[in-house]
Amino acid sequence: MSIKSAISLTLIGSVLLMMLLSGIDARGIAIYWGQNGNEGTLAETCATGNYDFVNIAFPPTFGNGQTPMINLAGHCDHYTNGCTGLSSDIKSCQAKGIKVMLSLGGGAGSYDLTSSKDARQVATYLWNNFLGGQSASRPFGDAALDGIDFDIEGGTNQHWGDLARYLSRYSKNGLPASPEAAGSGFIPVSDLTSQVLPAIKVL
Template identity: 55%
Template sequence: MAGKARGILFSLLVLTLIESSRAGSGIGTYWGQNTFEGSLNDACSSGLYSYVNIAFLNTFGSAQVPQLNLGGHCDPRYGQCVGLTTDILNCQKLGIKVMLSLGGPTGTYTLTSTEDAKNLAIYLWNNFLGGQSATRPFGTAVLDGIDFDIDLGSNQYYSDLARFLADYSKQGTKVYLSATPRCTFPDSYMGTAISTGLFDFIWIKFYNNPACEYAVGNIQSLTSAWTKWTSSVPSSTMFLELPASADAATSGFIPTDILINQIFPHVKTSPNYGGIMIWSRYYDSLSGYSKSVKGDVPQQIELKSSLEDEGRSCSSA
């Protein structure tokens, strides 16, 4: 009986590994800011990504009605984004975590009080996560979590927002939290929030910041910043966020051979290294950047808790 149970567990484990491999390596990307990048389903079915951040919810706080801006893909004001329900579910079936990204480089967003943060958390829970609302922009699809890509407004109260969102995980469904700080430590907008230790993933933005990004022939600024981040926030899984081409950023683009041969050997020594986050799906689809480095990025394989429980029962058998 014990042998049969172990055989069943092994079969389930193999199926889990196969399903996880379909999600690609530990590579993420931002989708939603260019209609020429293809559909969300296209991005997920490419086999390149384990994480996709839908960008952006860039109007919120200070008594504003929260508003999505998906770069022309759909207009939520007319219910057009409900069509993303199927795409999101398809991505998740492939093992890809789909997050909603708050903020971005443009928009009108800020948090002005703890109450403001609480109200936004309630809105996000009811409209994008496990709650209920008659006006869910993506229909019945339940996103895996919320990404903080804060570049504007006040730097206060995002720690409150993180705590309120993390509290929803106590209701039985994990709400993943991620953040996109600049590579200077601590980040001026998200430093306090990140110090709470509540963020599962941190995509450190190593571009458009000469103080800590790659420069031709010099990886020292980047590797020093990486070491500071990974040692200071050991509880979060860390990713290099990189532009997919020289056109995707003002500065900081890293040629793939430099990334693979010079930078990866250093960053991979960090125990909380997770992979890379690519800006963005549009530029990545043009350059093939993530495809070029996929083989050098670790696979993201998660053994479901149900299988772990099964394993414990098998051991006792």
């Protein structure tokens, strides 16, 4: 073996050993959940501590006047309200600081946005059924997801920007000044100055 390859192997071995001894920092890692019936529950996925984001995948049918449908590969049956049981799993993940998102689209299905009006209707449906809005037919019960992931692999490339803009209009800007003024999301001044603002400054 040449000296060069021996040095390369030694370097690789040293890096691997340092990673094992120091532990691997999994911050910022996302996973798609819901497309493999053998992958374990959502709560089990979050309990691994490996992920900061879990994208629930997918509603493969929406837009173009279609009744939205979610397909979670046997984890639950959306048509019989069987997915409302995921509410406690979603809340368990969020209690661990994990952001739980809904991933739109995927590689199979029938989804398309035909106009800006269609995008607005889909945004309203997503807000009321998966995010912070109100609906009698919320597929995941009273759990409110943290956001929407776009995994658009089919249809056209039209009106996705419109959908994102309409969804962003539902977001609240600013921070509540007191716990009494906030339904949720109040951040104490000490946490704001010691944790939030320094993190924003880094960005």
